Amino acid sequence: MWGAPLTARSKKLLLLGSGELGKEVIIEAQRLGVETVAVDRYEAAPAMGVAHRSYVLDMLDAEALKQLIRAEKPDLIVPEIEAIATGALVELEEEGFHVVPTARAARLTMDREGIRRLAAEELGLPTAAYRFADSLDELRQAVLELGTPCVIKPIMSSSGKGQSVCRTPEDAEGCWNTALEGARAKGTRVIVEAFVTFESEITLLTVRSVSGTVFCPPIGHIQQDGDYVESWQPHQMSGAQLEEAEAIARKVTDQLGGYGIFGVELFLTADGVLFSEVSPRPHDTGMVTMITQDLSEFALHVRAILGFPLEAVRLLTPGASATLKSDGAGQAFAVTGIEEALALPRTQVRIFGKPEIRPGRRVAVTLSSAEDVEIARMTAKQAASKLQVEVYKDEQ
Numbered sequence: 001m002w003g004a005p006l007t008a009r010s011k012k013l014l015l016l017g018s019g020e021l022g023k024e025v026i027i028e029a030q031r032l033g034v035e036t037v038a039v040d041r042y043e044a045a046p047a048m049g050v051a052h053r054s055y056v057l058d059m060l061d062a063e064a065l066k067q068l069i070r071a072e073k074p075d076l077i078v079p080e081i082e083a084i085a086t087g088a089l090v091e092l093e094e095e096g097f098h099v100v101p102t103a104r105a106a107r108l109t110m111d112r113e114g115i116r117r118l119a120a121e122e123l124g125l126p127t128a129a130y131r132f133a134d135s136l137d138e139l140r141q142a143v144l145e146l147g148t149p150c151v152i153k154p155i156m157s158s159s160g161k162g163q164s165v166c167r168t169p170e171d172a173e174g175c176w177n178t179a180l181e182g183a184r185a186k187g188t189r190v191i192v193e194a195f196v197t198f199e200s201e202i203t204l205l206t207v208r209s210v211s212g213t214v215f216c217p218p219i220g221h222i223q224q225d226g227d228y229v230e231s232w233q234p235h236q237m238s239g240a241q242l243e244e245a246e247a248i249a250r251k252v253t254d255q256l257g258g259y260g261i262f263g264v265e266l267f268l269t270a271d272g273v274l275f276s277e278v279s280p281r282p283h284d285t286g287m288v289t290m291i292t293q294d295l296s297e298f299a300l301h302v303r304a305i306l307g308f309p310l311e312a313v314r315l316l317t318p319g320a321s322a323t324l325k326s327d328g329a330g331q332a333f334a335v336t337g338i339e340e341a342l343a344l345p346r347t348q349v350r351i352f353g354k355p356e357i358r359p360g361r362r363v364a365v366t367l368s369s370a371e372d373v374e375i376a377r378m379t380a381k382q383a384a385s386k387l388q389v390e391v392y393k394d395e396q
């Protein structure tokens with residue numbers, strides 16, 4: 001179908017955002033002979049180490065982004081993070097470039113307002129009550145209307161950055177400052193969500209391809225400060241819950257359109273399933289699929305966007321993931337305890353290879369499989385506890 005990478009007949013994929021998830025996308029694309037280009041805002045991002053070539057670019061700079069893409073002329077533009085000038089992607093799509101899954105989907109999902117209004121106001125999906133605020137005074141009013149506790153998030157952020165729980169009206173100013181500090185782009189707009197009492201929180205990986213829509217078995221996960229710390233697959237759900245979850249996921253992804261994998265986040269509550277968010281790309285909680293499924297979320301994404309058929313997803317074994325996060329900061333560091341972690345049964349370790357760490361930044365993930373989900377969770381967490389991030393102060 002296409003020639004070798006770096007030749008005139010190659011198939012070229014350009015990745016916007018080159019973290020640990022993008023790294024796995026690049027690896028899967030290269031397995032199918034695709035030429036790969038990794039782009040991020042900093043040098044030596046994880047995916048840059050496995051791509052054919054890479055660029056450092058402020059992806060919120062619309063003109064610089066358009067200039068690069070027009071020069072590279074990729075067959076596929078694959079966004080992997082939120083902080084991208086999505087207006088530029090819309091313009092490039094109008095010129096004939098292929099944005100994954102579509103430029104409209106990228107624009108709607110890169111900020112929380114676009115996708116929340118689509119889900120709740122256009123599609124009528126069940127969600128938590130919400131308000132938007134552009135100032136501290138508007139935030140205080142929203143907190144009074146929704147009541148406390150409530151959750152406050154920047155319109156654009158990732159990995160829980162800028163997210164906080166407002167427990168009393170007096171907390172509003174501190175939450176406002178947290179949101180501004182954690183935002184991925186300039187601006188002060190935030191979303192305020194009513195607090196949801198849920199039984200569990202899941203990710204339903206939904207794959208749209210030339211074959212139609214298929215679902216991965218549901219993934220349960222636990223978050224701390226808005227960022228995932230462990231996930232497992234399959235998550236136990238009733239037949240009615242799964243049917244409701246799949247209906248919600250199908251409705252929102254059909255509206256977004258295009259091919260690829262979508263990470264649909266849902267709350268399971270006593271009153272039913274609530275839509276939370278959707279990412280039109282592989283999801284961090286879905287890293288567990290590297291040990292549980294016949295095709296990982298990354299393999300599914302690449303196959304779908306290349307136009308190949310996908311008839312079904314097979315779960316080979318129950319499994320779990322647990323993250324290693326840094327406590328320190330710096331560029332001179334090492335991950336220790338890998339041998340001890342790998343000594344545990346049916347366990348793998350992925351070191352992301354980030355060039356710099358800061359408190360709370362994900363550095364690695366452990367993956368464990370077992371005959372039972374709970375055993376897999378216990379093993380993955382035990383493996384993660386064996387790993388440590390050692391910072392060398394004298395080398396900074």
